[in-house]
Amino acid sequence: MIFTIAGKDLKSLFTSPIAWVVLTFVQLIIGYGFLKTFDDFMQLQPQLIRLPSPPGFTELVAVPTFATTAAILLFAVPLLAMRMIAEERRNQTMVLLTSAPISILDIVLGKFCALMGMLLIILALIALMPLSLGAATRLDYPLIGSIVFGLALVAAAFSAVSLYVSSLTTHPMVAALGAFGALLGMVLMGENVADNLQTRGLGVLATFAQVFSPVKNFEPLGKGMIDSYAIACLVLLTVLFLALTVRQLEARRLRG
Amino acid sequence: MTLPPESVNTSPVTLSARGLSRRFGTHAAVDGIDLELRRGEILGFLGPNGAGKTTSMQMLTGNLAPTTGSITVCGSDLLESPVKAKAHIGYLPETPPLYRDLKVDEYLDLVARLHRVPGAQRRAAVDKAQARCGLADVSRKLIGTLSKGYQQRVGIAQAIVHEPDVIILDEPTVGLDPNQIRDIRKLIRELGGTHSVVLSTHILPEVEAICDRVQIMHHGKLVYSDSIAALKQFHSGRVLLVGLNHPPTLDALAAIPGITRAESAGENLFRVHVAAGADPTERIVALAAERQWGLHQIAPAQTNLEDVFVNLTTRDITEGEKAA
Numbered sequence: 001m002i003f004t005i006a007g008k009d010l011k012s013l014f015t016s017p018i019a020w021v022v023l024t025f026v027q028l029i030i031g032y033g034f035l036k037t038f039d040d041f042m043q044l045q046p047q048l049i050r051l052p053s054p055p056g057f058t059e060l061v062a063v064p065t066f067a068t069t070a071a072i073l074l075f076a077v078p079l080l081a082m083r084m085i086a087e088e089r090r091n092q093t094m095v096l097l098t099s100a101p102i103s104i105l106d107i108v109l110g111k112f113c114a115l116m117g118m119l120l121i122i123l124a125l126i127a128l129m130p131l132s133l134g135a136a137t138r139l140d141y142p143l144i145g146s147i148v149f150g151l152a153l154v155a156a157a158f159s160a161v162s163l164y165v166s167s168l169t170t171h172p173m174v175a176a177l178g179a180f181g182a183l184l185g186m187v188l189m190g191e192n193v194a195d196n197l198q199t200r201g202l203g204v205l206a207t208f209a210q211v212f213s214p215v216k217n218f219e220p221l222g223k224g225m226i227d228s229y230a231i232a233c234l235v236l237l238t239v240l241f242l243a244l245t246v247r248q249l250e251a252r253r254l255r256g
Numbered sequence: 257m258t259l260p261p262e263s264v265n266t267s268p269v270t271l272s273a274r275g276l277s278r279r280f281g282t283h284a285a286v287d288g289i290d291l292e293l294r295r296g297e298i299l300g301f302l303g304p305n306g307a308g309k310t311t312s313m314q315m316l317t318g319n320l321a322p323t324t325g326s327i328t329v330c331g332s333d334l335l336e337s338p339v340k341a342k343a344h345i346g347y348l349p350e351t352p353p354l355y356r357d358l359k360v361d362e363y364l365d366l367v368a369r370l371h372r373v374p375g376a377q378r379r380a381a382v383d384k385a386q387a388r389c390g391l392a393d394v395s396r397k398l399i400g401t402l403s404k405g406y407q408q409r410v411g412i413a414q415a416i417v418h419e420p421d422v423i424i425l426d427e428p429t430v431g432l433d434p435n436q437i438r439d440i441r442k443l444i445r446e447l448g449g450t451h452s453v454v455l456s457t458h459i460l461p462e463v464e465a466i467c468d469r470v471q472i473m474h475h476g477k478l479v480y481s482d483s484i485a486a487l488k489q490f491h492s493g494r495v496l497l498v499g500l501n502h503p504p505t506l507d508a509l510a511a512i513p514g515i516t517r518a519e520s521a522g523e524n525l526f527r528v529h530v531a532a533g534a535d536p537t538e539r540i541v542a543l544a545a546e547r548q549w550g551l552h553q554i555a556p557a558q559t560n561l562e563d564v565f566v567n568l569t570t571r572d573i574t575e576g577e578k579a580a
Contacts, residue, residue, distance in 0.1 A: 005370075
């Protein structure tokens with residue numbers, strides 16, 4: 001049942017221009033960034049060779065490309081998620097799902113899966129850029145794997161937050177802006193708040209704050225470090241906001 | 257009076273609601289409604305706009321939680337095991353829940369999937385629903401490009417594609433042309449043969465044409481619940497519209513046995529209220545001929561829903577007073 005809903009939403013993403021526009025712009029921006037860093041790398045290469053242990057292609061080209069991707073997701077996810085619940089409620093098509101013998105949890109998970117399906121396509125297309133040079137140079141595959149895994153987790157957390165905001169309003173545009181604002185707030189806060197609390201000796205609060213800083217939790221994975229606590233934080237954030245979305249939709253049934 | 261056949265219907269009860277209420281803040285949109293529906297029955301849910309019909313439908317389909325009361329669908333409690341109960345319901349809300357960017361058959365296939373129609377039977381179920389609703393020749397068209405009437409039909413097809421035991425239709429004939437209305441009514445009567453149908457509307461003739469039983473809501477309360485035959489008895493034949501070219505005084509009309517009251521209803525037209533059980537038509541015609549009143553028209557007055565309401569609400573009060 002989850003996959004029926006996911007299939008429907010994925011299809012509806014691709015019948016609207018949004019998915020195509022987002023895919024195009026992400027490819028253009030990341031593609032340009034990738035070629036630029038690649039070009040710089042080629043120019044620097046003669047000097048790099050003289051270093052005792054020179055950083056390779058993966059560190060200097062692939063890693064920055066994926067770092068830009070995290071920033072791009074900040075815009076892309078709210079745009080892709082904005083219609084998922086807001087527009088179904090606006091067009092009163094949500095009734096179709098809530099009248100069918102499906103639990104609210106399945107509806108939310110279905111929409112989440114659709115969003116993740118779309119984002120995994122985007123990530124796969126981006127990963128193809130550095131991987132396309134696999135034949136020409138030696139790539140650090142475990143590092144790339146770790147980064148892509150981390151990005152998928154960040155995408156999941158962003159999706160959950162964006163879905164929740166989409167469930168709060170019936171205006172897709174408001175949902176997109178709201179989700180973007182919430183995510184930007186989390187990213188900015190993540191930079192400072194957790195560290196700040198830690199230095200003041202408020203360890204418990206710092207731990208709590210770290211859950212809400214998805215990009216900071218991505219950093220270890222971005223360096224190829226499997227930090228289980230950071231991974232747990234990303235998963236927790238996703239689960240938390242999916243649960244909030246379910247609760248919000250249930251409340252609509254109770255409150256009317 | 258003979259008992260209407262519905263009252264001896266012994267088919268299994270498919271939908272029953274007890275003491276259903278819904279409050280929005282301090283406002284009671286629906287206040288203590290009871291409802292029982294048997295297989296093969298069509299129940300008309302009648303009421304003016306804002307009477308609480310849509311709120312009731314939303315509660316009966318599990319889209320709105322009642323403040324108090326219970327709902328049972330085919331033996332499953334809608335509030336305790338919603339997924340099980342909802343499997344027996346097909347619902348057409350006021351605004352049909354259509355995805356405009358899907359084709360008709362894609363959409364119906366999706367609905368069938370959502371209602372867990374097994375894969376092997378899905379194609380047949382979709383075809384059957386399309387045939388029943390006259391959608392076969394538009395099945396490859398995008399829903400967004402269809403006319404309002406066809407969209408409404410898709411909405412109905414959506415409610416019946418999984419062959420639910422209980423079909424709940426909220427104003428299904430709104431926005432249709434007279435031919436389409438006739439088709440839809442025919443379809444609903446057909447559905448009523450094997451399913452239970454709840455039909456909400458504010459059009460009285462619609463209920464008369466289709467339903468076995470009628471419940472009338474007013475300000476969130478049920479003010480009337482009986483068979484359709486009793487409703488007809490209740491609202492027609494009690495007022496006669498009489499046209500006289502040389503009318504006598506109103507008092508002279510009111511003096512005719514069997515007439516309780518006469519009032520003017522425009523130039524040379526009179527509304528004559530008839531006492532219960534009496535039929536003074538013949539007497540009026542005879543008297544008019546004898547005294548040369550110039551009778552040119554005599555007919556039961558067409559009462560609209562408004563009149564029925566006035567009747568019902570006043571009857572409620574007088575009965576209440578009698579009881580007190």
